[in-house]
Amino acid sequence: MSKKEIFTGIIVLTFICVLSGYLLAQVYKTTKPKIEEIKAEQEEKLNKEIFPEGEKFEEKEINGVKYISVLDSEGKEIGKIFEVKSFGYGGDIYFKVGVDNEMKIKKIKIKEHNETPGLGAKIKDEKFLNQFTGKTKEEIYLKKDKAEGKIDAITGATISSRAIVDGVRKLLEKIENGE
């Protein structure tokens, strides 16, 4: 390889990299506000799905734990929404847990996950998530893991199911030990 060849190689590669970097920066700049808007919208939609009767959602923090305080139309707190991160089969699963004032589960919604489509991805189905509604800490185990457990795992996706169950239970334990 002659010196000239090496030189042109460097020039071309540098040029292409700079060009694609510039292009990406432009696309990023134009799409970013839109993406953030959609994210905020989805966040609000999720909150509203967990607490349809909630009027106002305020972000609060206790001992470094962030949560969303849900207020009804009269300004009374009717529950809290926590964000939980749990390790599933395909990486981290982010989900939101709505808890009412008696520390019972109101509703769970999956925010982000990378579970296997068709198997683990079923954790976001209502059929699985609705099992949690009204359950207390002692009942949140998979049926096959513990006799008191009241949650049916998804067929073929035990690890994903267990990730949600463990995440929810740990959250409730944390809350009980004084937030």
Place this chain on the structure above:
Amino acid sequence: MELENFWRKLKMENKRLIDFKVFLNGIWRENPILFIMLGLCPTLAVSGSVRDALGMGIAVIFVLTGSNFVVSLIRKIVPNHVRIPVFIVVIATFVTITDYILAAYSPQIHKNLGVYLPLIVVNCIILGRAEGFASKNNVFNSILDGLGMGIGFTLIIFIISSVREILGNGTFMGRNIFGSNFEPFLIMIMPPGAFFVIGFLIALKQKIEKGSKKC
């Protein structure tokens, strides 16, 4: 041997500016999944449900056509020894642009594709076609090749995912088709199911081609 002859034939025909055989070639004869056997990893991973498979297919068509276009455009100014890094930069740029645009304007598809969208970067069909076709052919044929290969990929992944979703989950496009008494073959929706279906499809393609040639 057959492949070599085919390339020689293609090179001879290549004097023509636009060759529609290139387009059909990707769909059937040299189908990326059934003949070149590239991109099997995303094929196995996303063919569990029809909706995800279609989303993946459309993203691949877009990225493949775009990267083929750019690669054949710059093929004469890129020195041979830096071509692979250049192709990878071009492909990664296209995938990232697709990622942003989908996230901004079609969040539902973006959410369904999830991790598989960035993974198109390492989908070997894209690099394979950039190296094997676009870097040796003119712009029009390269676009045709990208479209053909992309559509061929989408078609096969659609067939695989239909079989897997119907048998493995009892649904099609998320809609229940068998009623509640149907006990799904769970294995079809798990990775082995994909291997079964791909194997049968490859055998079927061989059978059809051999049959038509009478050899």
